[in-house]
Amino acid sequence: MARTLATYISLPGTAAEAMQHWQEVFGGELSIMTYDDVTLGAMPFDPPEGAVAHAWLEFPGGLIAASDVVDDKTYPVRGTAYSMLLSTDTAQESRGYIAKLIEGGGSEGMPLEKAPWGGWYGQVFDRFGVMWSFSSDED
Structure with missing residues (x-):
């Protein structure tokens, strides 16, 4: 494997x-x-x-x-210490995923914009509290 x-x-x-x-x-x-x-x-x-x-x-x-989770402990899901990072071929592809997550009950964390390193970067929290980050080098 x-x-x-x-x-x-x-x-x-x-x-x-x-x-x-x-x-x-x-x-x-x-x-x-x-x-x-x-x-x-x-x-x-x-x-x-x-x-x-x-x-x-x-x-x-x-x-x-x-x-x-099957125990009685509380584990926070929403936070900013982690995110699921998905690199896409284009910023437009990232926008599509962000739109679907927001339409599904999520909220924008950081708009997809040109990043200081030259690519595109943005964040969204889905309805489960998971932060998704998206990046792309292309417009």
């Missing part, structure tokens, strides 16, 4: 909805496995019915994996 770096995100019970939304935005092949679908034997937790054990979305240029 070739070495691949993928993003894995744990969501507070919204993993299936988020992954389906991201498939609508970015395309690709989506697989979702719930804890109901697998037999793992004794687990140190009791997952809620329908909770996502593992989901993955493969789309051109990327792989996102996710699951639902």
Whole structure:
């Protein structure tokens, strides 16, 4: 297997909805496995019915994996310490993804504009609180 770096995100019970939304935005092949679908034997937790054990979305240029948080801890999703960075062929392609994320209930974080390094850069928070950054070297 070739070495691949993928993003894995744990969501507070919204993993299936988020992954389906991201498939609508970015395309690709989506697989979702719930804890109901697998037999793992004794687990140190009791997952809620329908909770996502593992989901993955493969789309051109990327792989996102996710699951639902199944413990009683609170994990913040929205923040500025991280973002999902997608480099696109053109700024227009970035604008298209940004528009889809905003139309899906997201909000603009930083408009897509010429960046000091010469390319284009912008940010949007999707409706799940995940920050998406987009960059392109071309108009």
